[in-house]
Amino acid sequence: MSYLFPTYARWDVTPSSAKGAWLTDKNGKKYLDFTTGIGVCNLGHAPEQVKDAVEQQLEKFWHTSNLFQIELQEEVAKQLTEASGLDLVFFANSGAEANEAAIKLARKATGRTKIVTFTNSFHGRTFATMAATGQEKIKTGFGPMLETFVYAPFNDLSALKEVLDKETAALMFEVIQGEGGLNEGDQDFLQEASALAREYGALVVIDEVQTGIGRTGKPFAFQHVGLDPDIISSAKGIASGLPLGAIIGRKELADAFSPGSHGSTFGGNPVSLSSAKATLDTVFDDSFLAQVNEKGEKLVKSLKEALSSIPQVKGFKGKGLMIGIELTEEAGPYIAAAREKGLLALTAGANVIRLLPPLNVKEEEIEQAVSILTDAIKEKAYEKTTAGN
Structure with a gap:
């Protein structure tokens, strides 16, 4: 058994x-x-430079909590902001947690609750990210979902226009839908969809959990199609297999994530961050x-x-x-x-x-x-x- x-x-x-x-x-x-832990081990299994960095951190300390100033958090946050063109980072433990944080930040920053995503998307398995996912099989058996998520067909601007409105907090999407079938967003569609969201005052949230950290040949997939997001989420390849996730967002959103508004006991753990720093030093070259x-x-x-x-x-x-x-x-x-x-x-x-x-x-x-x-x-x-x- x-x-x-x-x-x-x-x-x-x-x-x-x-x-x-x-x-x-x-x-x-x-x-x-050719699975690399579902897109996690972007430098292969047990890369030496990452192993060395982790061992050095293990000799120092493993965990303190986010009540302390942690230099590695600032260093890795700088790597992520410089690579993405955004400003501020919140560290979590996984892609689902990163997307959960993105959803919370978008709702709090806009004062709205409606979030539009796409069919065949995948954003995670927490209750909010499961509700955000445009696949019924992910939700089967769990009862009523959160009611403020609305889904539109991918690459269909006319359908999107039917659901985006002044009540929308965010348009949330993957540039390439990984779990949904490797469905690639058309560049014109993604640009027009993002512009439409902005017309309504909604934030543009891009899920880069699988597509980010060099997987598509750029630091983040949105950079292939000329987008300018407000928030992106990252995880999987960020720390070569150690648990770490992050959202990266604009500095204008800082007030919405003020002290006490969100948190994570293990998020930004120094051992995971040591792995991330060594990983990103290589991947973002x-x-x-x-x-x-x-x-x-x-x-x-x-x-x-x-x-x-x-x-x-x-x-x-x-x-x-x-x-x-x-x-x-x-x-x-x-x-x-x-x-x-x-x-x-x-x-x-x-x-x-x-x-x-x-x-x-x-x-x-x-x-x-x-x-x-x-x-x-x-x-x-x-x-x-x-x-x-």
Whole structure:
């Protein structure tokens, strides 16, 4: 028996060690890990510079609480504000907590309660972020949701105009919907939607939990499409696997988060921050980000060359090293087949294979991943074809 609630459909893989792009299970089997902890280990498993920084902090102190002046908080906040173009940071422990803080800040700063999000979005599993999520399956069985969230179809400006109004506190969205299927927002739509929100005095809140910290080839995905947000949320890749989340916002919002208005016992923990600082020192370097774009282009090109002729492959999605292979049927069996052959990948929605390799993945590892995935997809496609006959 297990002593854990059955909240996860766990794979039959028990890790024993991991380094770089590779994970080894308890039986000694090696896997090329293109999940990176669901987009968390952006520098791969156990990067040396991050490990060294964490060990140094562990020798100093582990926790004090936010009643103290913590220099690392200022240092990491500066990294985030300089990379985003915004001004102030609040540290939390996760993406859901960051989005929860963003929702609270938007409501308090505007004095309004209505927040507009999009269908197929994903913003977390707390009650507020679950309500913000535009997917019914996330909410099933939990009873009535918070009533002040309204959903519009993604990339549909006419529909958005029907729900945005002077009661709206914020328009909240992902530039690329990660869990919803790697659906990319059209640049014109996102710009016009943001401008429309501002006309009504609503804040623009961008969820960068999965797309941020270099994943798409820029520090944050909104920078690809020329947006100017009021608040962004960040987590996942920010601290190489240690728990940390953050919101980054405009200085004009400072009064809404005055002392006592919001807080977190563990948010901004110095051990997590030491990991974040070392991670961001690497990821926010321009030359590093250029390599992310180059590797992403190579990965997509190789996938197209290898897979485009397979009838079950419908197309390719994503940006940087956040890549999706859209299938004509459910992706789960194909991902399981790849896992058997030594490649770890994820779903995004029902029909998309999602690849989130380390941002410093090696070219030969990209080639290995494409080879394994090609074999797995071809074999599974052949099985389904012959079974149908």
